[in-house]
Amino acid sequence: MDAEFEIIRRLNEIIPSHGRRDARAGILTGIGDDAAVLRHSRKSDWVVSCDASLEGIHFHKEIQPPESIGYKSLVRAASDLAAMGAKARFFLLTLGLPREKTGRWLDRFAAGMSRAAREMGIRLIGGDTSKNDRVEISITVFGEVEAGRAVRRSGARAGDMIFVSGRLGAAQLGLEIVRRGLARRASLKNFIRPHFFPPIRLELGEWLSHHRVPTAMMDLSDGLSTDLARLCAASRVGARISAGRIPKVRVPETLVRRRINALDLALHGGDDYQLLFTASRKSAGLLRRRIAGVPLTCIGEITRSRNILLVRADGTAWSLPARGWNPFKKK
């Protein structure tokens, strides 16, 4: 059992909460999806979500420029809006800061966050700052989606096709380069970028919800093997995907020699912030190869039997363990 899921389940059980749809209270989706959905008006719903970025867990102050910390923490939070098909509107920023970071560091952090905010069209409306002995960032994002069109994790049905956007494993490849102390090699610079400045898939998410394409959707934050298992659990289905069809990051020769494998990165690497969604065969017909400039790839299909299978090049099917990012696993 997913440790994070278990913690959320217990909080949900002990604290008065909306664990599901509660139309009278104006709650269309409560705990357990990428974001909560609140009724706003006849035309639109609010989508809200929060996300923490902690020093030493989600970013590393020695190697990550402050611009990247600001940029990525906002992208991480807003990725939950993309996952629901919402348009980003507002955000609240809670910031714990050491005093020595309240000068130049803060300006660089804010410049990175500002760039992400401009790219997304999202605006800061409030927050809370406090002294802390290290940087702690918590962001709450507000998005807007056409009434009733927020895309949940739980709608996948047997026979649906499974799609992902972009190429998977790019962020993990960047992290591996940094971890191996190769970040200064000029030939590898471009490969680090997706780790520091991940892509924003809001426009794609909005297009998909507006055209009612996905039956279920989520963002790939913890790795395909882990996130696909979550989508399938929420939808009470299974999946069968083909190793050969997964769009994988290109691994430079020097890293292939160090046993970095593109399929492993694509299956289990975290932090990609691409979208994973399912669509009926009919809806899938609406899709072009690129939507909002982003390539889409069908990697397999949803099955009635509840396991997740990976079909290898030789045609053999293997059960796919969830080996993506699990913040509470034992090291």
Add this chain to the structure above:
Amino acid sequence: MDAEFEIIRRLNEIIPSHGRRDARAGILTGIGDDAAVLRHSRKSDWVVSCDASLEGIHFHKEIQPPESIGYKSLVRAASDLAAMGAKARFFLLTLGLPREKTGRWLDRFAAGMSRAAREMGIRLIGGDTSKNDRVEISITVFGEVEAGRAVRRSGARAGDMIFVSGRLGAAQLGLEIVRRGLARRASLKNFIRPHFFPPIRLELGEWLSHHRVPTAMMDLSDGLSTDLARLCAASRVGARISAGRIPKVRVPETLVRRRINALDLALHGGDDYQLLFTASRKSAGLLRRRIAGVPLTCIGEITRSRNILLVRADGTAWSLPARGWNPFKKK
């Protein structure tokens, strides 16, 4: 200049933001007040605010029971709703946890938070959990207020009367007892309570906004001397308060002997979560001595000249320095 204020000003300048009313975007109050106000429907507005509770800064794991950490972190966040006169509705919880705290500790924490949630009628609708090497809590609260009635900090006018709820300095007195290692004395137990389980003033805030009594309001989180200066700065006015009229916590004899002074606690002690508000003489006539079970006291009046004066028992008036809690001040 207030260091926290300066940080918020810079973030606001660098990051695209709504620093003020922007009716077209549905923003009725942006950065700089206790909470942001968003248009919801013709009948009501949303009030949203976020707040972090950090180990070693806002709570102390050695001395504070997990129930108190859960209770107080939710009260702290919801206090910003009380300050705007809103009814508490929903909250999001972002939780960083060490793995050894995911068992019994988490259950006790959740039980305390649950008690606060029940008392306020607020419900959990989502969140984010992550492993961390210590406890980090960030909460975003959503409140609802009758359309146009959210009370800002900026409406105080010269001649308005200044009110506070409850008795001030009670939380700081509790903290001083704990700091001096006296927490186990049976005779002092009751004095510690307001530090661990602060009061909730939501009902009072709602009554005041519903009856349109306050011209300005905020919650007392950092101490009267600091918070009154903030309210006056936002309203571009000054204040004149009487030392003798401030409702002070009763200090037990054993602590008086240790030079703990009730007036100092009431002026500069943080974490009380009582309400501070101003009202015209006419509106003040609507007030009873207790509203929603909470005593109200007039402590002085708003002045045109922009300084904050404290009138002592002998009739002399002294400039009152903001000596409350400032998270970024040098030690």
